[in-house]
Amino acid sequence: MTLQAGLCTALTSSALDKLRAHGVKTATDFIVKDIEVLSQETLIPYKDLCSIQRVLLAEHSAYPTLASCLYEKAIASLMILSTGCQSLDDLLDGGLYTGELTELAGDSVSGKTKLSDDLIRSKLQKVKYTQVFDIYDLFAALDAIMTDLNQQTPVKYPDLKLLIVDSLASLIYPIMGGNISFCQGLICQLGLKLKQLATHYSLAVLVTNYLTSSFNGGKKKPALGKAWSHVPHMRVILQKPVGGLGPSREAVLVKSNRQQTPKSALFSLDKDEPYEPG
Incomplete structure (x- = not known):
């Protein structure tokens, strides 16, 4: 100032x-x-x-706060949600943490939606599903969640701890042909809103994303560019392992605020079929 x-x-x-x-x-x-x-x-x-x-x-200046008070508040609000896959939980230091935004990025049929569905299925009795068709619908849905959570006694989303957006890029790509600065502003605004939901309401936020190729044919990267790249606390790339068969997948942790990166884990999309290297 x-x-x-x-x-x-x-x-x-x-x-x-x-x-x-x-x-x-x-x-x-x-x-x-x-x-x-x-x-x-x-x-x-x-x-x-x-x-x-x-x-x-x-x-x-921020008002001084006792470290013991901050610790007690963190412990009271922290939850670690299992993904339903032990190897992926180990990769993420236990699972999905409330207060964080985790991204799963990968090519088509890499298992992003399957993992999201498995996670939802494990909590099915408390799932609420909202269908959105573009980023503006998503903003409206997120605002509705925040409005409900701001009430003294939430009505529609009591005890909400997990929010999944599948798939983020498909909601944003339809407007990408317009003003680039405007689109980047929307992406930044969306990232801020998702992180606010994670931190202010102690939610675990999971989003899925595509992988895109660079113009020079280099290594594939998660879509939405630099405007989005700084947003997730955790980023996991899903891919088929070399020699992997059928539902076998490799999860590579490429961004983390707790774990050393890069770090990888092998798993199977078929819960009844263990991973078997080719």
């Missing part, structure tokens, strides 16, 4: 000019300075600088 005259009675136009002359132009510049030294350099009274500092700290 840029310093402006009138922020407090001590921050006059004259004082602001003196501060700017010594390279102090923003609130951050001011806060990191030694007040005593700054008073000597600018000839602004020490008590005036202290007054300015108090106002800036009050407006821009």
Whole structure:
């Protein structure tokens, strides 16, 4: 934030000019300075600088919180949801964590939807299904969820802990032919909303995505480009292993805030059929 005259009675136009002359132009510049030294350099009274500092700290600092309180809050809200596949759970350090957004990316028939369906099936008695046809429908559905969760006693989504969006790219691609900046803005807005749902309401959010080839024929990457790449806390690439047969798949963890990457695990999409390398 840029310093402006009138922020407090001590921050006059004259004082602001003196501060700017010594390279102090923003609130951050001011806060990191030694007040005593700054008073000597600018000839602004020490008590005036202290007054300015108090106002800036009050407006821009987070309130102190005991670490023990934060820990208790985290423990109370944290849940780890099993994917239904032990090897994939091990890859994800136990499963899907509430408060995080996990992405499954892969080519067609790589198993993204199958894994999502298996996860839903394991929680089937509490599943609510919403069909959306484009990103605007998705925004409306997410807003409806947030509105319900903001109530003191949620009616439609009580005890909601898992949100799955399958498939993200198919909802966004229909509008990609228009204004690129507008599309990237929508992607960033969607990423922010999904992460808000994850963190503010302690949900585990899982999205599926396609893999796309680069123009130079290099390695395939998850769709939606750089605007989306920073959003997921965890990213898993699903692919057929070399020599793998039938429903055999390899999950490669390529992004994680807990696990070392890259890391991989083998599994079978058929729950009754163990993985057998070819």
